[in-house]
Amino acid sequence: MAILPKRDFWRAAWSGFSLKCPKCSKGDIFGKFLKVNDNCPACGEALHHHRADDAPPYFTIFIVGHITIPLMIAMELLYRPSLWVHSLIWLPLTLALCYWLLPRIKGALIGIQWAVHMHGFDPNHDEAKEFGGHSSP
Ligand SMILES: [Zn+2]
Structure with missing residues (x-):
């Protein structure tokens, strides 16, 4: 199992809150109102691994x-x-x-998931292997 690189938690959460990619802070995280882009349009980071589920409406x-x-x-x-x-x-x-608030909270949660390598954002996770995508450091 590879050691995962440390990612800036607060910067990723803020980028997500600002509706931007947690990795590059440039590409839009959403293609439509709450529809997350499969990959960042700027850096290509895989974003489809997120599992925000019903946490954004709960926090909203x-x-x-x-x-x-x-x-x-x-x-x-x-x-x-x-x-x-x-x-x-x-x-x-x-x-x-x-x-x-709803898209901003969803973006922040996706940024947090990305920062802590949750679900498919962890290249060692079954979801990352299953979908064939990767989450580069
Ligand atoms: Zn990006």
């Missing part, structure tokens, strides 16, 4: 909920607006935050 809901719900409760306690005012404020804000 967790973070957005911790932003909007306290604000919603504070507004209700301070001003007691009618329900339609609550709907006009919190529904668009919640949707906008989710739309903005």
Whole structure:
């Protein structure tokens, strides 16, 4: 088993959060909204090995909920607006935050998986061998 090169965890997570490839920080990680490119368009790094699964929506809901719900409760306690005012404020804000945050969290998680050689990002892993792809250092 080969010794894997150490990768910069925070730089990879930040590149992913910035929707860029965790290896080169130049190529786009996504081809469409949440569709990850099989390979980085700039450096060719294999990105299809990621297994973000349902972690991005979980963290998105967790973070957005911790932003909007306290604000919603504070507004209700301070001003007691009618329900339609609550709907006009919190529904668009919640949707906008989710739309903005979900791809960034998914990108960050893929960057973290790449940095720590998870799943197919580890050339010794069965998934890397199974798909015939490789994840260069
Ligand atoms: Zn790249």
